Structure formats: C-alpha cells, structure tokens
Amino acid sequence: xxxxxxxxxxxxxxxxxxxxxxxxxxxxxxxxxxxxxxxxxxxxxxxxxxxxxxxxxxxxxxxxxxxxxxxxxxxxxxxxxxxxxxxxxxxxxxxxxxxxxxxxxxxxxxxxxxxxxxxxxxxxxxxxxxxxxxxxxxxxxxxxxxxxxxxxxxxxxxxxxxxxxxxxxxxxxxxxxxxxxxxxxxxxxxxxxxxxxxxxxxxxxxxxxxx
Amino acid sequence: xxxxxxxxxxxxxxxxxxxxxxxxxxxxxxxxxxxxxxxxxxxxxxxxxxxxxxxxxxxxxxxxxxxxxxxxxxxxxxxxxxxxxxxxxxxxxxxxxxxxxxxxxxxxxxxxxxxxxxxxxxxxxxxxxxxxxxxxxxxxxxxxxxxxxxxxxxxxxxxxxxxxxxxxxxxxxxxxxxxxxxxxxxxxxxxxxxxxxxxxxxxxxxxxxxxxxxxxxxxxxxxxxxxxxxxxxxxxxxxxxxxxxxxxxxxxxxxxxxxxxxxxxxxxxxxxxxxxxxxxxxxxxxxxxxxxxxxxxxxxxxxxxxxxxxxxxxxxxxxxxxxxxxxxxxxxxxxxxxxxxxxxxxxxxxxxxxxxxxx
Numbered sequence: 001x002x003x004x005x006x007x008x009x010x011x012x013x014x015x016x017x018x019x020x021x022x023x024x025x026x027x028x029x030x031x032x033x034x035x036x037x038x039x040x041x042x043x044x045x046x047x048x049x050x051x052x053x054x055x056x057x058x059x060x061x062x063x064x065x066x067x068x069x070x071x072x073x074x075x076x077x078x079x080x081x082x083x084x085x086x087x088x089x090x091x092x093x094x095x096x097x098x099x100x101x102x103x104x105x106x107x108x109x110x111x112x113x114x115x116x117x118x119x120x121x122x123x124x125x126x127x128x129x130x131x132x133x134x135x136x137x138x139x140x141x142x143x144x145x146x147x148x149x150x151x152x153x154x155x156x157x158x159x160x161x162x163x164x165x166x167x168x169x170x171x172x173x174x175x176x177x178x179x180x181x182x183x184x185x186x187x188x189x190x191x192x193x194x195x196x197x198x199x200x201x202x203x204x205x206x207x208x209x210x211x
Numbered sequence: 212x213x214x215x216x217x218x219x220x221x222x223x224x225x226x227x228x229x230x231x232x233x234x235x236x237x238x239x240x241x242x243x244x245x246x247x248x249x250x251x252x253x254x255x256x257x258x259x260x261x262x263x264x265x266x267x268x269x270x271x272x273x274x275x276x277x278x279x280x281x282x283x284x285x286x287x288x289x290x291x292x293x294x295x296x297x298x299x300x301x302x303x304x305x306x307x308x309x310x311x312x313x314x315x316x317x318x319x320x321x322x323x324x325x326x327x328x329x330x331x332x333x334x335x336x337x338x339x340x341x342x343x344x345x346x347x348x349x350x351x352x353x354x355x356x357x358x359x360x361x362x363x364x365x366x367x368x369x370x371x372x373x374x375x376x377x378x379x380x381x382x383x384x385x386x387x388x389x390x391x392x393x394x395x396x397x398x399x400x401x402x403x404x405x406x407x408x409x410x411x412x413x414x415x416x417x418x419x420x421x422x423x424x425x426x427x428x429x430x431x432x433x434x435x436x437x438x439x440x441x442x443x444x445x446x447x448x449x450x451x452x453x454x455x456x457x458x459x460x461x462x463x464x465x466x467x468x469x470x471x472x473x474x475x476x477x478x479x480x481x482x483x484x485x486x487x488x489x490x491x492x493x494x495x496x497x498x499x500x501x502x503x504x505x506x507x508x509x510x511x512x513x514x515x516x517x518x519x520x521x522x523x524x525x526x527x528x529x530x531x532x533x534x535x536x537x538x539x540x541x542x543x544x545x546x547x548x549x550x551x552x553x554x555x556x557x558x559x560x561x562x563x564x565x566x567x568x569x570x
Contacts (some may be wrong), residue, residue, distance in 0.1 A: 013370070057417045059370040062363065099293055099301040102362045149497045150536040178411055179472065179497050196412065 002028065003039045006071070010043035011050070013063030015070040022071045032078040036115065040075075044068055044113030048198030058106065061197070065109035072112070086117040088208045090141040090174075091133045093121035095154035100147035103177055106197035107143065114201040127154070127161035134167050140208055141192075143200070146177040155180070156188040172207045176200055219266035220400075223344035223526065227401065227442045227464050227489045231523030235516060235553030237546060238267035238344070238491075240405060240446050240467065241532035250539050257338055263546055266526075267344040270332035270399065272390055274321060276300065287321035290358045307361035315378050318359070320386040329397055336398040346444070347399035349390050351432055352425040353406035355383035369416055369424060377424050384428045388435040395439040402436045402443045403467070409449025411473040418453045430461045437462065444491065448531060449473045455484065465489035468530050472497050481519045489524040494545050496529040500537045505544040510564060512548035517562045520553065527553060 006021035008014075025035050047064045050056045056064075090111060094104050101123045108118045119137050121129060134142055142162075146152040155175050162168045174192035175185055185193035192207050194200035217225070217233040225232035242259060251258045260268050276284040276292065284292045284300055291306035309315050322328070336345055356379040357365050368376050391402060408414055414421060436443045444465035445458055450473035458466065466484070469475045469492035477493055484490070494500065494511050503511075512527060519525040527549045533542055552562055 054413060057413075057420070058415045059366045059420065060417075062366050063370045066367070101304075102366075105363060148534075149501060150534055153536075196410075 003030065003035065006035070007039050007043045010040060010064055010067045010071065011047055013060060013067045015063075015067040018067040019070045019074060022074045026074070026078070032075045032082060033084045035071075036075055036079065036084075040068060040071055041113065041115050044110065045201075047113070048110055048201060051196070051198045061106065062109070065106075065113060068109075068113050087115040087210050088140040088204070089117045089119065089137065090143050090204060091119045091121060091130070091137055091139040091171075092143040092145070093125035093130060093133075094123040094145045094147075094177075095151055095158060096124060096126045097154060098146050098148055098151035099123050100145070100177075103147060103197070104143075104145040107145065107176065107194075107200045110197045110201040111143075111204060114205060116201075116204065127158040130158045131161050131165045131167060134162065134171050135165070139171055141174055141204055142171045143174045143176075143204075145175070146180060149179045152177065152179045152184065155184075155190075159188050159190060174200065174204055174207065218341070219264070219343040220341060220345075223266045224400070224442075226524060226526050227444060229486070229489055229522075229524030231555045234555060235520055235549055236266035236344075236526045237528055237549045237553075238265045238269075238346075238526060239528055239533050240269070240348075240403065241534070243533055243535040243537070245535055246533060246537065246539065246542075257335060260339070260343065263543075265343070267346050267401070268335050268339045269346050269348050269403070270329075270335045270394075271348040272323075272328050272394075273331050275327070288355070288359065289318065302358035302361070304361035304363055307359060307364060309359045309375075309379055310364070312375055312378070315375060315382070318382070320382065323386065323389040323393055329393065332394065332397055332399070340398050344401055345399050346401045346403050347391070347394040347441075348403050348405065349387050349394070350383065351387065351404040351406045351445075352380050352384060352429045353408050354404075355386070356380050359383070366416070369420055373424055377428075380425060380428045384432050387432060391436055391439050391441065395441055399441060401464075402441050403446050404443075405446040405448075407448045408454070409447065409451045409473065411450060411470075413450050414453055415449075418457075421454055422457065426457055426461070429457070433461045433463060444489065446491075450475060455480070459484055459487050463488055465491060465526075467491035467526075468528065469493040471495050471530050477515060478518045481525075485519070485522065485524060489526070490519050491526040491528055492519075493530040494528065496531050496534060496537055500529060500533075500541045500545065502538075503541060505541060506565075508541050508544045509548040512545055513552050513562050513564065516549070516552050516557065517559070517564075520557050520562075523555070 002021045002024040009018035009021055051061050111118050144155050173190040175190055176194045182193050192203045194203045222232040222236040226236050247259045274287045276286045279285050289308035291303045292300035294300045309318055442464040445463045446467040448470045466488050469477050469480050471493050515527055
C-alpha cells in the first residue's frame with residue numbers, strides 16, 4: 001500500500017520516496033485531502049511523539065519535515081484547486097532584538113506538518129509588525145518566540161501593543177523559547193505556552209479545538 | 212604561606228584542582244558591555260574585574276569583522292553575522308561559507324598567528340598575570356561547525372552528510388588546538404569553551420550522534436589542552452545530563468554553569484561528579500538576578516555554597532552570565548554574599564537557610 005509507504009517515508013525523512021509515494025497515491029485516485037489528513041498529518045504527529053519521547057532529536061525531525069515538504073509541494077496546488085481549507089492559520093515571528101530563528105523554524109515545520117498555514121514574519125520582529133500582520137491576515141493564532149531573557153519582555157510588549165490596537169481579542173497567542181515559562185505566559189495573559197516544537201503544534205490544535 | 216595570603220589566581224587554581232581555597236572564588240563567563248560601562252562609570256572590562264574583585268579574567272582571540280553593504284558583518288572565518296539586542300553577533304545561516312565537501316576543501320581558517328590575533332589577551336595578561344587566573348575562551352566541537360555550515364543545515368547534515376560534518380569539526384578543532392598553543396605561550400592558564408549542544412530539556416542531537424561525530428574530537432581537544440599545560444573548565448547551557456559522563460570521561464577539569472533553567476541540579480552534579488571535576492554556578496540569572504530581591508539572592512548564594520562548597524572544587528557565580536537584564540544591585544548582593552558566606556572552613560550554621568518574609 002503506497003500510503004503506508006508514504007507514512008514511513010515521511011517519518012524516515014526519505015524525501016524522494018515520499019514524493020514518489022504521493023504521486024502513486026494520487027495516481028490511485030486517493031484524494032489529496034485524504035492523503036494529507038489520513039497519512040501525512042498523522043505521520044508528522046508521530047514524528048512529534050517520537051521527538052517528545054527522545055527517540056528522535058532535531059536532525060531527524062528536520063529531515064522528516066523536509067520529506068513532508070516534498071509531499072506538500074505536490075499536494076498544495078491540488079488542495080487549492082479542490083478548495084480544501086487549512087486547519088488554521090498562524091502568524092509567527094521571533095520578537096524584536098532577537099536574531100534566533102532555529103526554534104521558530106522548527107515550530108513552523110511542525111505546525112505545517114499539522115496542516116496549518118503559517119505566515120512567517122522572520123526574526124527581530126517589532127510589536128508594530130506583529131500588530132500589522134494580525135490586522136492584515138486575521139490569523140487564528142499568533143506565535144511568538146524569544147531565546148534570550150532580555151528579549152522575552154518583548155513578548156509582553158507585543159501583547160500590550162495588540163491590546164492598544166484593539167486587536168488582543170482578534171487572535172489567540174502561543175509563545176515559547178528557552179527562557180519562556182508557563183508562569184510568564186500566565187503573567188502576560190496569553191492563551192498558550194509550549195515547551196518545544198512538537199508540543200507547539202499540539203497546543204495550537206488544542207487552542208483552536210481541533211481534534 | 213597562609214590561606215589568607217591566597218591571590219585570586221591561587222584561589223581559582225585551587226578550586227579547579229578540587230581543593231579548598233581560602234574562600235570560594237567567583238568569576239563570570241561573560242559580562243554585558245553596557246553593565247560594565249554603567250557599573251564602572253565608563254570603565255573597561257579590566258576595570259570591572261578589578262573593581263568587583265573577580266578572581267579570573269576572560270580573554271580570547273580577536274577577530275576583525277568587516278561591515279558589508281547589506282548591513283551585516285563578515286568575520287575572518289567567512290561567517291556573515293548580524294547584530295541583535297545583545298553584543299553577540301549571530302551567524303546568518305543563509306550566507307554560511309561551507310555547504311559542500313568542495314567548500315570545505317577550499318575553506319581556510321583565519322591565520323592564528325595574525326599580528327592582531329591576541330592583542331586583547333596580551334593587555335589583560337600584562338595587567339593581571341600572577342594576580343588573577345587567566346582564562347582563554349575558545350570554541351570546541353559545536354559552535355564553529357554551526358556557524359560555518361549554518362545552524363539548521365548542521366542539524367540536517369548531521370543526518371544526511373555526516374562526513375561533511377566530521378570534516379568541519381576536525382578542521383575547527385585543529386584550529387582551536389593551534390589557538391590553545393599560542394594562548395598557552397602568552398600566559399593563559401585555563402581554557403573555557405561555551406559550545407552549547409543542549410536545550411532546556413536535553414541534547415539537541417541524539418547522544419549517539421554526538422558520540423559518533425563530535426565526541427572523538429572533543430576528546431582530542433581536551434587532551435591537547437592538557438598537553439599544553441592548561442586546565443579546561445567547560446561551560447555549556449542546557450540540560451546535559453545525557454552527555455555529562457562523556458565530558459567528564461574526556462578529562463575536563465571543571466563544568467559550568469549547571470543551568471537551572473534546564474533543570475540541571477547542583478546537588479546532583481556535585482554528588483555524582485564532585486570528586487572528578489570542579490563545579491561553577493549557579494545563582495539564577497534568568498529570573499532571580501533580574502527581578503528577585505537581595506534577600507532571595509543571598510539565600511540562593513547560601514544554598515549554592517551549602518550544596519557545592521564543602522570539600523572545595525567550587526566557584527560561585529551566576530547561572531550563565533551577567534547579561535544586560537541583570538540588576539546591578541542584585542549582582543553586587545550576590546558578590547557580597549559569596550564573600551560573606553564562602554570563607555573556608557565553611558560555617559554550616561551560618562549557611563543554614565533563613566526564612567524570607569518580605570518580597
């Protein structure tokens with residue numbers, strides 16, 4: 001069965017085989033939506049579980065995400081053509097003054113693997129750019145990352161800027177990064193905190209009540 | 212010589228030999244330039260060391276960073292960097308100089324003998340040699356490959372092109388060994404390297420991958436430090452529980468900073484490794500030294516000393532660095548407490564925890 005092979009190819013990070021298996025599944029008249037929801041998203045979810053269980057680490061997760069990407073390159077035009085909606089949208093960025101992008105990128109890969117549309121604002125993102133992006137894209141979620149104790153306060157500043165712009169209730173907020181804790185998330189009144197990339201994807205789904 | 216005659220240098224060297232000095236030494240991996248400026252009234256790093264009587268001085272090779280038209284900086288390693296909030300300039304992955312084996316073969320490290328290479332160190336050695344311990348900060352197996360290959364690409368290539376990764380690690384360590392040789396001749400006594408291979412929960416790559424690609428070179432590097440007559444005090448953030456045995460077996464002399472943010476526990480490390488390595492740490496600088504009270508800081512110092520002080524082999528410090536968010540008065544309270552409570556023989560009654568009533 002090619003979809004089982006596809007599932008394994010994603011977890012093993014075999015991007016060439018993942019592309020081949022995707023094409024075979026499409027040729028066998030399996031719908032792009034079914035391939036995404038019944039094979040690819042569960043595969044990436046297992047990648048997340050393996051990561052949380054310390055069975056795989058960042059290299060294996062990145063390589064799996066790369067295989068997932070090769071599948072999405074094939075599926076995406078078909079999904080759009082079929083009018084299939086994404087599970088949710090999220091604006092992501094590393095806060096002002098912080099140049100770290102690896103953690104944020106891992107979160108993005110796991111979110112995309114979970115079927116989210118991600119708008120990546122990059123690194124060193126000032127509060128006003130987050131506000132503007134929320135206004136423009138009307139995302140279901142806003143994700144912020146900070147790796148430094150000194151830049152973590154920019155998360156709070158961004159939340160304040162959203163409140164000031166009257167947009168705080170327009171989106172739910174999910175935060176993470178090395179110094180960020182649940183206590184800090186509670187203190188600044190944001191809905192979600194995630195310890196790592198795979199949990200971020202899970203918590204994003206929980207926040208939007210997606211099974 | 213009585214113990215009270217100990218210089219800062221002797222105090223640190225006694226600690227790294229796992230002995231009890233006259234009192235517990237204190238020194239820092241890194242101190243924010245802005246705080247140096249404000250806390251010394253416009254003085255230098257050297258002035259800060261002297262004013263706050265830190266027992267060790269950090270030195271390292273100097274590299275020229277050339278401004279580029281795109282606003283970034285190009286360093287002598289061929290790495291493009293951008294300046295963020297901290298003085299530290301992050302390497303930009305998209306411009307990483309080594310992407311293929313052909314790139315690696317062509318790539319040459321910066322000339323370790325360049326005339327400017329150790330200017331800062333020479334000055335600091337001149338000012339502090341014999342008085343304070345001279346540390347040289349160099350890189351071990353992770354940070355140079357990360358910057359040369361790019362962070363994300365390094366992770367990918369660990370899985371997909373391990374030969375390339377190992378080639379970069381080998382060339383990086385060969386370079387670091389040359390720098391150790393030169394630094395030893397110039398008067399360095401202890402090497403400190405701060406390559407981080409762990410996040411708050413665990414190593415970022417599997418321990419198996421670490422042992423295959425990186426550990427052999429880490430061992431070679433540790434041996435080279437000792438061959439040059441220096442001690443090695445390894446600094447690393449994150450939860451390193453899974454690889455601490457590897458560091459200790461490789462022969463490191465000290466470990467720093469036992470990162471509390473990553474649930475590293477001072478008592479566990481002292482208990483398990485205290486007879487093999489010296490320990491430095493770990494007054495929390497993520498929250499306590501940023502937003503705590505003086506009383507809480509004093510209690511934390513007492514707690515650290517109570518746990519890691521007995522028997523010596525301990526230096527008390529922040530849990531990472533005196534970064535830009537640290538409040539000067541809290542750092543000073545930490546230093547005062549180390550001096551008040553850290554004199555040997557330790558007074559365990561005085562070190563008993565007090566109840567803090569006010570916040």
